[in-house]
């Protein structure tokens with residue numbers, strides 16, 4: 001890796017490079033503000049900009065690039081598919097690419113785990129999967145409220161936003177957000193309150209003013225909301241509570257799924273059995289848009305076409321998704337590597353946090369970081385990391401957590417190098 005040089009002349013050149021974005025593109029753009037260069041190519045865990053500067057990418061497309069950039073096996077599957085006159089856009093018509101994907105998903109994911117879920121292809125993004133899950137739950141129960149958790153993130157369309165915690169993002173809706181109730185996530189009161197004390201009480205009390213919801217939606221690790229990670233026993237207690245009140249349990253595994261925590265589904269570790277599961281980000285493996293909503297077969301109560309979408313059959317994404325399942329999920333080797341790297345990341349982060357005051361490890365698997373009591377610190381560290389050739393983002397309501405999400409294919413050496421850069425950035429901002 002060549003070290004980035006931040007001379008005055010290269011800054012001036014970078015400004016000229018980005019002029020059209022600043023002139024023409026909406027001010028809503030955000031990641032590019034922290035990484036104001038023009039990225040040109042990428043392979044594995046490394047991205048290269050137009051000046052030939054290399055960056056270790058510990059952001060991985062917000063979790064859309066679990067297998068790294070341009071994985072050769074996935075890229076070959078795609079280029080071979082494109083070289084023929086194969087179906088690219090297919091609505092929901094039957095194609096060999098979709099058939100192969102469903103067969104691989106049964107073979108490598110559902111069958112070995114003894115899972116029986118009906119697969120629905122919603123539109124191709126995470127929020128499409130969440131909207132679909134909410135509709136399914138409302139339709140199946142005839143109820144309209146959804147319970148979500150403090151600091152939850154479920155997407156930007158109005159239904160998903162209604163179950164998202166962040167006030168800045170909620171205000172962006174410009175309209176009231178309906179039929180959602182926010183409940184305390186695991187450890188919200190630092191262990192001082194019994195888990196689910198409030199939900200249990202208000203659901204049982206017909207005078208509580210809180211309607212029994214259609215579903216509860218939960219992330220096992222809050223990727224955007226500050227890397228809070230729910231304990232397995234908390235998730236099991238949540239499932240028990242939902243079952244007792246016949247409330248459906250939705251796990252939004254859009255970010256924590258596809259291997260990120262060392263399991264294909266992040267909830268496997270807790271051994272729970274959600275009614276509905278949302279998957280997207282790394283499902284296609286190569287960063288192509290693809291999403292799924294999994295539901296228990298009895299919840300599949302749609303009329304044909306009742307929930308629809310033009311881009312539910314993006315066949316190139318089925319092709320790379322199938323290649324990813326065959327390459328990484330046919331045996332336990334890959335998850336073994338992910339767990340080794342996760343332990344290495346945790347050790348490195350805990351070491352860095354131990355040398356600071358008011359800094360604590362947060363997260364699970366390769367979705368982990370450091371929470372700082374000084375609310376300005378994480379953003380300074382992310383900026384100092386960028387200057388040193390490492391891409392990391394921040395997370396949490398005040399961007400107070402430095403978040404590391406390397407590709408799951410990161411090597412031990414790359415991970416060690418990234419942790420060194422991070423440690424240096426932490427020292428430089430002390």
Ligand SMILES: *Cc1c(COP(=O)(O)O)cnc(C)c1O
Nearest residue numbers: 125126127153154155252254255
């Ligand atoms: C990213 C994300 C979403 C939304 O996915 P988009 O593809 O951005 O719409 C939903 N839920 C979680 C947990 C996410 O991380």
